[in-house]
Amino acid sequence: MNYPLITVITILGVSLSIASCKKSEEEDGARVENIQTEVPVESDLAKAMKESSRVMKRLERAVKHNDWVEIEMWSQEIKEGIGGKCVELYKAENKWFASKFVILHEKFASALDTLILCSQEQNSAHLNREFNRLTESCDECHEIFHEEDED
Numbered sequence: 001m002n003y004p005l006i007t008v009i010t011i012l013g014v015s016l017s018i019a020s021c022k023k024s025e026e027e028d029g030a031r032v033e034n035i036q037t038e039v040p041v042e043s044d045l046a047k048a049m050k051e052s053s054r055v056m057k058r059l060e061r062a063v064k065h066n067d068w069v070e071i072e073m074w075s076q077e078i079k080e081g082i083g084g085k086c087v088e089l090y091k092a093e094n095k096w097f098a099s100k101f102v103i104l105h106e107k108f109a110s111a112l113d114t115l116i117l118c119s120q121e122q123n124s125a126h127l128n129r130e131f132n133r134l135t136e137s138c139d140e141c142h143e144i145f146h147e148e149d150e151d
């Protein structure tokens with residue numbers, strides 16, 4: 001006579017504990033989602049950099065082919081992408097402001113301007129040198145700022 005009652009109680013107990021397990025799993029799931037949405041989205045500076053790096057590949061190809069129109073076009077696009085605004089973007093995203101960043105940016109901007117001038121003058125004697133100077137100016141800034149940020 002007692003057996004059915006015990007069985008009912010056991011079943012009730014087991015199903016209750018299963019239900020509560022499920023609930024806490026759901027809660028965990030919700031918490032995980034929250035953490036995921038809190039991961040910072042890619043910074044505007046990183047986005048502008050990535051885009052410029054795509055344009056750099058086109059610029060490199062144009063330099064190889066001495067394509068003056070394209071060299072000027074892609075250089076101008078890089079100038080618009082990071083040349084003009086990367087200091088502002090950097091300032092907005094970093095609490096401490098580094099004047100070294102401005103100096104390295106100026107070096108980069110002047111290398112870019114020289115390359116644009118070179119394409120306007122169709123100066124093939126200096127083309128590779130100016131393009132190398134530009135890529136060096138990208139690398140120099142990354143050596144100091146990008147790799148530091150990654151740690």
Ligand code: HEC
Pocket residue numbers: 043045046047049050052053056078082086101102104105108134135137138139141142145146149
């Ligand atoms: C004055 C400094 C400076 C110059 C010049 C510069 N960069 Fe950057 N770059 C940075 C910094 C700082 C980051 C890290 C941004 C971040 O992760 O928020 C970065 C990141 C990048 C990234 C990685 C983006 C990512 O997170 O996926 C690429 C690609 C890149 N730069 C390409 C270039 C190219 C190409 C040039 C030259 C045409 C260039 N950069 C010139 C400072 C500079």
